[in-house]
Amino acid sequence: MKKKSILKPYIIKHKWQYIFGVITLFVVDFANLYVPELTGQITDGLESGTMAMDSIRLLIINILILGLIIAIGRFLWRYFIFGGSRAIEYELRNDLFKHLEGLSANFFNNNKTGDLMAHFTNDFNAVRMALGPAVITTFDATILTTMVIFKMVTHVNLQLTIVAVIPMLVILLGGIFFGKEIEKRFKEKQEAFSYLTDEVQESISGIRVLKAFVQEEKDIEKFSNSNLANMKKNIRVVRLTALVLPLIDVIIGVSIVVTILFGGSLAINNKITIGEFVAFTQYIFMLVWPMIAVGESINLFSQGFASLKRIEKILDVKAEIYDENVDTNVESLEGNIEFRNLDFTYKNDLPNSLTNISFKVKKGQTLAIVGPTGSGKSTIASLLVRLYNTEAGTILLDNRDIREIPLKLLRENIAYVPQESFMFSDTIANNIAFGSNSKDLDRIKKAAKEASVHSNIMDFPLGYETVVGERGVTLSGGQKQRCSIARALMKDAP
Numbered sequence: 001m002k003k004k005s006i007l008k009p010y011i012i013k014h015k016w017q018y019i020f021g022v023i024t025l026f027v028v029d030f031a032n033l034y035v036p037e038l039t040g041q042i043t044d045g046l047e048s049g050t051m052a053m054d055s056i057r058l059l060i061i062n063i064l065i066l067g068l069i070i071a072i073g074r075f076l077w078r079y080f081i082f083g084g085s086r087a088i089e090y091e092l093r094n095d096l097f098k099h100l101e102g103l104s105a106n107f108f109n110n111n112k113t114g115d116l117m118a119h120f121t122n123d124f125n126a127v128r129m130a131l132g133p134a135v136i137t138t139f140d141a142t143i144l145t146t147m148v149i150f151k152m153v154t155h156v157n158l159q160l161t162i163v164a165v166i167p168m169l170v171i172l173l174g175g176i177f178f179g180k181e182i183e184k185r186f187k188e189k190q191e192a193f194s195y196l197t198d199e200v201q202e203s204i205s206g207i208r209v210l211k212a213f214v215q216e217e218k219d220i221e222k223f224s225n226s227n228l229a230n231m232k233k234n235i236r237v238v239r240l241t242a243l244v245l246p247l248i249d250v251i252i253g254v255s256i257v258v259t260i261l262f263g264g265s266l267a268i269n270n271k272i273t274i275g276e277f278v279a280f281t282q283y284i285f286m287l288v289w290p291m292i293a294v295g296e297s298i299n300l301f302s303q304g305f306a307s308l309k310r311i312e313k314i315l316d317v318k319a320e321i322y323d324e325n326v327d328t329n330v331e332s333l334e335g336n337i338e339f340r341n342l343d344f345t346y347k348n349d350l351p352n353s354l355t356n357i358s359f360k361v362k363k364g365q366t367l368a369i370v371g372p373t374g375s376g377k378s379t380i381a382s383l384l385v386r387l388y389n390t391e392a393g394t395i396l397l398d399n400r401d402i403r404e405i406p407l408k409l410l411r412e413n414i415a416y417v418p419q420e421s422f423m424f425s426d427t428i429a430n431n432i433a434f435g436s437n438s439k440d441l442d443r444i445k446k447a448a449k450e451a452s453v454h455s456n457i458m459d460f461p462l463g464y465e466t467v468v469g470e471r472g473v474t475l476s477g478g479q480k481q482r483c484s485i486a487r488a489l490m491k492d493a494p
Contacts, residue, residue, distance in 0.1 A: 021080030114198020130304020423472025
């Protein structure tokens with residue numbers, strides 16, 4: 001069964017934009033057809049001396065009217081088609097971000113940040129180009145070509161049309177090979193960019209560690225190698241494009257030369273008029289863009305489809321943590337916790353992080369878990385807020401399986417302090433109030449005092465309005481931990 005494209009619902013939603021855009025594009029192309037014809041009539045009239053000045057003025061006015069229609073039409077099809085492609089890009093980007101928010105911690109353990117960022121930059125840009133400019137080039141490569149050739153046959157000469165168009169058919173045959181090869185090379189280029197982006201993100205995030213261990217030179221060398229690999233993949237794409245586009249120009253040039261030679265002889269032998277020859281030459285130049293558009297559309301669609309496959313790969317990932325068979329009657333939690341013969345492993349090919357864990361903590365009780373590094377202390381806390389799934393019946397809250405409790409309710413009722421104290425690039429007050437609906441400064445100070453960080457905060461010149469750097473770089477490790485504890489206390493979870 002053929003897989004349904006993820007773009008289908010977006011295209012259906014914006015179909016009227018594309019319909020109006022295609023209609024206006026057709027009007028522009030149709031208006032363009034009559035400019036050479038009117039030019040030819042003026043040429044014949046002047047050459048034979050049979051056309052009065054009033055008739056020439058009327059034809060010039062008609063050309064100006066056609067020019068106005070073309071100008072307005074070009075604005076409209078850009079507005080509708082480019083606007084539609086950007087709207088789809090915007091919605092698809094938001095949906096991918098929303099999808100990422102719903103994925104489990106395991107996904108982010110196995111996928112690097114830089115790779116995900118590359119999807120949100122280069123890949124979405126390629127998809128937008130496939131939905132915008134590629135649509136226009138494909139339309140012109142088919143509809144405009146058909147209309148121009150029809151005009152060449154009916155208005156000028158069939159033999160001249162066949163002779164002039166035959167060289168251009170080579171472009172269509174070469175486009176088949178070009179499309180397959182460019183898609184392959186573009187995919188390799190995107191993967192190289194993803195790797196480079198991830199490496200840059202890691203280097204910037206870990207810059208203090210790099211400096212502390214004097215590893216700047218090694219990191220620069222590593223970056224240079226990745227940058228070189230990325231450059232080589234880009235050059236492979238550019239090299240193929242640089243080979244194909246000049247060949248297209250050569251073929252078009254051959255077609256124009258044939259037109260001048262054969263069409264000129266027909267005009268000399270009075271089989272066509274001078275005006276028809278002038279009009280035919282203009283039609284040939286009108287065919288130049290559609291022929292180039294063949295290569296452009298193949299290029300843009302190939303790159304777009306390659307990027308779309310990378311985006312689809314992420315969208316196909318199913319969330320491991322979600323509400324399934326939950327008890328919707330649960331409205332609150334009291335806090336009675338029970339672990340019952342729990343076994344847990346992060347991956348099937350790894351040994352258990354927890355084995356046969358059983359304990360009970362009643363409402364109001366406190367439990368301290370101690371043990372060496374890697375013994376599973378943080379894992380127990382992570383399982384309690386369902387950052388990872390466990391077997392049914394192994395974790396109970398208020399004598400109810402944790403998997404039967406709606407995720408939103410579960411996490412709203414638990415104040416969780418992660419092992420890595422993450423601070424946003426914001427004020428200390430906003431960081432503490434992050435998990436609460438209240439921004440009341442008195443409540444924030446109360447939570448900070450309970451976490452023993454209030455005095456440290458007051459030592460800063462701006463106090464609670466102090467903006468901490470990325471990941472809380474301006475705070476010490478202990479201050480970040482205590483601010484994270486204050487954030488949990490501020491949540492006031494039962």
